[in-house]
Amino acid sequence: MSERIVIDPAICQGKPIVKGTRTPVTVILSALAGGDSFDQVQKDYEITMEDIRACLSFASDEIGKQSYHSLSA
Numbered sequence: 001m002s003e004r005i006v007i008d009p010a011i012c013q014g015k016p017i018v019k020g021t022r023t024p025v026t027v028i029l030s031a032l033a034g035g036d037s038f039d040q041v042q043k044d045y046e047i048t049m050e051d052i053r054a055c056l057s058f059a060s061d062e063i064g065k066q067s068y069h070s071l072s073a
Contacts, residue, residue, distance in 0.1 A: 004054035016058060018051045028055040 006019045016025040023045050031041050038052055 004051050005058045018045070018047050018055065021045065021047065023047065025055045025058055028052060029059055032056075 004019050005016050005025060007014055007016050011017060012022060012024055017023055018025065018028065028041060028045065028047070028051075031044065032038070032052070036044070038049060041047070041052060042049060
């Protein structure tokens with residue numbers, strides 16, 4: 001799936017985007033989180049279902065790389 005997500009400093013200030021577009025992954029994720037259906041996101045941003053899955057996979061991988069620590073004592 002990573003071949004569908006591109007990070008290029010010359011495009012959108014280096015934010016991860018869907019390959020072949022200028023649409024940041026965060027825009028796709030926000031649309032889905034806001035309640036848009038997969039079909040609606042496909043139509044609105046002219047991307048494929050595989051592109052949407054790649055955005056979700058990319059976000060999951062990024063979150064998996066993070067460490068979280070409690071601030072409570």
